[in-house]
Amino acid sequence: MSISLILEMFPIALMFAAPLVIAALGGLFSERSGIVNIALEGIMMVGAFAGASVTVVLEPLTPLAPWLGLLAGISAGMLFSLLHAFASINLKADQVISGTALNILAGGMTVYLCQILFNQQRTRAFSSGLRKITVPLLEKIPIIGRILFREIYPTFYVAMALVVLTWFVVFKTPFGLRLRSCGEHPQAAASMGINVYAIRYAGVIISGALAGLAGATMVLTQDIQYTVSSVHGAGFIALASLVFGKWNPWGVLGAGLFFGFAQILSYYAKDIKFLASLPQEVFYMLPYVLTIVALVVFAGKSVGPKAAGEIYDQGKR
Amino acid sequence: MASTIDKVARRRKVLVPFVAVALGFILGSIVVLLTGKNPLLMFNAIIRGLTGIDIARGGFNPRHIGELVIQAMPIILTGLSVGFAFRTGLFNIGAEGQLMLGSLAATAVALTVKAPAFIHIPLIMVAGMGAGAAWGAIPGFLKARFNVHEVVVTIMLNYTALHINNWAILNVFKSVDRVKTAEFPASALLKDQWLADLTNGSRLNWGFIPVILAVIAFWFILEKTTFGFSLRAVGFNKDGAKYAGMKVNRNIVMSMVIAGAFAGLAGAIITTGTFSFGRTLSAAEGYGFDGIAVALVGMTQAPGILLAGLLFGVLKSAGPLMQSAGIPREIGGIIQASIVMFVAMKLGIERILDFAKGKLARKTAETTMDDTEEARV
Numbered sequence: 001m002s003i004s005l006i007l008e009m010f011p012i013a014l015m016f017a018a019p020l021v022i023a024a025l026g027g028l029f030s031e032r033s034g035i036v037n038i039a040l041e042g043i044m045m046v047g048a049f050a051g052a053s054v055t056v057v058l059e060p061l062t063p064l065a066p067w068l069g070l071l072a073g074i075s076a077g078m079l080f081s082l083l084h085a086f087a088s089i090n091l092k093a094d095q096v097i098s099g100t101a102l103n104i105l106a107g108g109m110t111v112y113l114c115q116i117l118f119n120q121q122r123t124r125a126f127s128s129g130l131r132k133i134t135v136p137l138l139e140k141i142p143i144i145g146r147i148l149f150r151e152i153y154p155t156f157y158v159a160m161a162l163v164v165l166t167w168f169v170v171f172k173t174p175f176g177l178r179l180r181s182c183g184e185h186p187q188a189a190a191s192m193g194i195n196v197y198a199i200r201y202a203g204v205i206i207s208g209a210l211a212g213l214a215g216a217t218m219v220l221t222q223d224i225q226y227t228v229s230s231v232h233g234a235g236f237i238a239l240a241s242l243v244f245g246k247w248n249p250w251g252v253l254g255a256g257l258f259f260g261f262a263q264i265l266s267y268y269a270k271d272i273k274f275l276a277s278l279p280q281e282v283f284y285m286l287p288y289v290l291t292i293v294a295l296v297v298f299a300g301k302s303v304g305p306k307a308a309g310e311i312y313d314q315g316k317r
Numbered sequence: 318m319a320s321t322i323d324k325v326a327r328r329r330k331v332l333v334p335f336v337a338v339a340l341g342f343i344l345g346s347i348v349v350l351l352t353g354k355n356p357l358l359m360f361n362a363i364i365r366g367l368t369g370i371d372i373a374r375g376g377f378n379p380r381h382i383g384e385l386v387i388q389a390m391p392i393i394l395t396g397l398s399v400g401f402a403f404r405t406g407l408f409n410i411g412a413e414g415q416l417m418l419g420s421l422a423a424t425a426v427a428l429t430v431k432a433p434a435f436i437h438i439p440l441i442m443v444a445g446m447g448a449g450a451a452w453g454a455i456p457g458f459l460k461a462r463f464n465v466h467e468v469v470v471t472i473m474l475n476y477t478a479l480h481i482n483n484w485a486i487l488n489v490f491k492s493v494d495r496v497k498t499a500e501f502p503a504s505a506l507l508k509d510q511w512l513a514d515l516t517n518g519s520r521l522n523w524g525f526i527p528v529i530l531a532v533i534a535f536w537f538i539l540e541k542t543t544f545g546f547s548l549r550a551v552g553f554n555k556d557g558a559k560y561a562g563m564k565v566n567r568n569i570v571m572s573m574v575i576a577g578a579f580a581g582l583a584g585a586i587i588t589t590g591t592f593s594f595g596r597t598l599s600a601a602e603g604y605g606f607d608g609i610a611v612a613l614v615g616m617t618q619a620p621g622i623l624l625a626g627l628l629f630g631v632l633k634s635a636g637p638l639m640q641s642a643g644i645p646r647e648i649g650g651i652i653q654a655s656i657v658m659f660v661a662m663k664l665g666i667e668r669i670l671d672f673a674k675g676k677l678a679r680k681t682a683e684t685t686m687d688d689t690e691e692a693r694v
Binding site: 038083087090091092093094096097098100101102103104105107108109111112115116228229232233236239240243279281282284285288289291292295296 | 348352408410459463465466468469470472473474476477479480481483484488599600603606609610613645647648649650651653654655657658660661662663664665
């Protein structure tokens with residue numbers, strides 16, 4: 001495996017990593033507030049559908065269409081995640097079941113709307129999604145310039161910025177402290193006058209915004225239209241990145257990059273001598289198998305928010 | 318007194334899924350209305366799918382009933398799979414993958430073994446169950462040994478199973494057109510001309526017999542055996558069960574093994590009943606998620622799962638009928654998902670029931686008061 005090959009892999013790995021990182025950060029907000037969000041996959045589907053539809057419709061009018069598509073993805077994700085928030089916070093639903101319901105709903109709803117809007121099982125194809133950019137000056141830096149600043153989708157920078165922002169919000173602001181306390185011990189948080197319901201709503205809605213953005217990012221960088229298999233499990237891999245990254249934004253970034261590389265290995269396997277003889281399917285299943293391996297290796301050591309997934313009972317001590 | 322409270326609580330528990338189903342259909346109708354279509358056409362399609370009778374235009378076609386059974390069979394089995402694990406406190410989202418490997422194993426036995434039908438078919442069913450059970454054992458073992466959450470593992474195994482299936486169909490069974498294997502011999506098929514004729518050319522086949530046996534087995538294992546009791550005990554309270562001397566880790570693995578066997582059987586039935594060849598798949602077909610819906614709405618009880626499987630089966634089999642009436646068939650999926658959501662929101666439904674009951678009680682109280690007042694006058 002030559003150096004130039006690794007350099008060549010980088011931009012594409014970053015393209016795959018960006019939505020994983022963004023969605024996993026969404027999961028981080030939700031789980032840190034104490035609500036398990038297994039619906040990341042479904043929210044990403046809704047975000048991807050909204051992003052692709054808005055891009056297709058606005059494309060003839062403005063060159064900013066893909067960016068408006070990203071905004072549409074964010075809004076759609078927030079709206080959709082409200083359902084999860086209402087069910088699991090107000091109605092004390094089992095969070096895994098409510099999330100599963102959202103995942104099933106997303107598939108049916110998006111394809112139904114495609115039928116209504118475009119008369120087919122998918123959205124119409126957009127002529128161009130987001131465009132790759134090259135950052136002037138910075139691209140001149142040896143090696144780093146080539147892997148991080150040349151022909152890169154801008155969404156990767158968005159993901160990086162969100163990592164820093166998430167770290168700051170969760171660990172350096174009063175809101176972050178409240179968020180984490182609701183995920184660790186909501187009764188104690190409530191005794192200090194924190195409105196657990198409001199904080200958890202915020203956590204779930206932020207996760208909806210980020211997962212929606214991730215879905216729109218995915219379809220606008222990796223696809224030409226939204227289909228029911230546009231997201232194909234990325235939401236679940238994001239969920240695993242969260243566990244793998246120990247509910248920490250920097251860890252999530254590392255895990256997201258790891259899975260990004262795992263996903264593109266199949267494209268490059270033919271150029272790598274010791275991998276070329278393996279069948280293609282091995283590489284297709286690799287990200288999923290690696291996820292399981294990562295979970296097993298890190299299972300004992302990674303400790304998530306204590307109260308995540310538990311139904312909030314004010315009377316409990 | 319205690320028994321009355323118990324009875325009321327149980328009656329209400331049974332009521333929740335029915336209310337959820339009703340709300341799901343109401344929501345579905347609203348969606349249809351909002352998108353400018355006529356919900357009555359949707360209900361007509363559903364009734365046609367259920368009974369074969371076309372109310373709007375008249376006529377009866379038994380083919381629709383056959384197709385309903387075809388759609389219901391696999392999701393009843395994946396419902397049993399999800400439900401069985403649920404009773405032990407496990408959430409099996411992996412029925413889809415277990416089903417895929419079941420159908421792969423069925424393909425292998427159907428193509429390589431030569432035997433008369435009465436040996437060949439049971440052998441295929443057992444192979445499907447075995448493969449599904451083995452695939453289910455993995456998340457069970459990882460949960461028991463390393464405490465890895467079964468939800469993420471089973472989802473990852475679904476994608477893994479998909480690619481294993483495709484690899485095997487293409488490379489081991491040398492699919493010529495990259496879509497399907499060679500046709501199975503007649504001795505391997507559940508299809509039957511008599512059943513097809515009976516239902517006006519539907520795809521109905523003998524697969525419903527193993528399905529019924531599986532429903533009975535589910536009920537018998539969980540309700541009538543000590544083993545089933547100890548599985549349920551783990552589902553109720555892991556620590557309590559451990560304290561009582563039950564082997565919690567073994568039960569977790571066994572529960573996933575049996576759950577996997579149900580899903581694997583579904584794969585075998587689809588492959589040798591609905592189809593007559595092994596297939597490559599481009600994506601999951603949704604049997605696993607359907608199974609979750611079936612198990613939850615069926616309250617993880619054998620009779621409930623059977624009924625819920627038929628309910629969601631009709632939503633699927635009525636799909637083409639809806640499509641021809643101008644309503645996208647995905648409305649079935651929307652109704653199904655909202656029913657699951659409403660079941661998850663059972664606290665809300667209970668509040669609605671309480672409210673309705675309170676109103677009713679107040680009304681009766683008022684009328685009795687009116688009566689007495691009238692009597693006084």
